[in-house]
Amino acid sequence: MKSTTAKRNERIWATIGDIPAGSVASYGQIAEMAGIPRGARQVGYALRHLPKGHKIPWYRVITASGKIAFPVGTAGFEEQSKRLQRDGVVILNGRVDMKQYRWQPDLDEILWKPSAAWDDD
DNA sequence: CATATGACGACAA
DNA sequence: ATTGTCGCCATAT
Numbered sequence: 001m002k003s004t005t006a007k008r009n010e011r012i013w014a015t016i017g018d019i020p021a022g023s024v025a026s027y028g029q030i031a032e033m034a035g036i037p038r039g040a041r042q043v044g045y046a047l048r049h050l051p052k053g054h055k056i057p058w059y060r061v062i063t064a065s066g067k068i069a070f071p072v073g074t075a076g077f078e079e080q081s082k083r084l085q086r087d088g089v090v091i092l093n094g095r096v097d098m099k100q101y102r103w104q105p106d107l108d109e110i111l112w113k114p115s116a117a118w119d120d121d
Numbered sequence: 122c123a124t125a126t127g128a129c130g131a132c133a134a
Numbered sequence: 135a136t137t138g139t140c141g142c143c144a145t146a147t
Binding site for chain 1: 131
């Protein structure tokens, strides 16, 4: 059977996998959604331990302040910013505007299921 | 069991 | 806005 650790990571990866293209989420946000309040660092740990042939959009996870976790100038930083831009995310001064790109599942559902929310007729 | 570590976060200077 | 500190949670030694 799988260790609880593996399950945590799977949940984290699954959550990250739900981030739609064009949006980003903070480590803390993912942790909370994955059932680990204040477990931002665990998300970082999980990302370091990504499975071999993963197809996880790791690059959609950034810090709460909208910055890429990797130090500017590193390969990781370049890689991530490149992929984000490919997603249509604008990066200014190595930062992403969270107000605009932060992933909001609730709002997302409303936008995708209009009739469910404002079926006033 | 005690420490050290880290793709973090919040807050005080 | 930048930098330093301290808090958090799970792992590794």
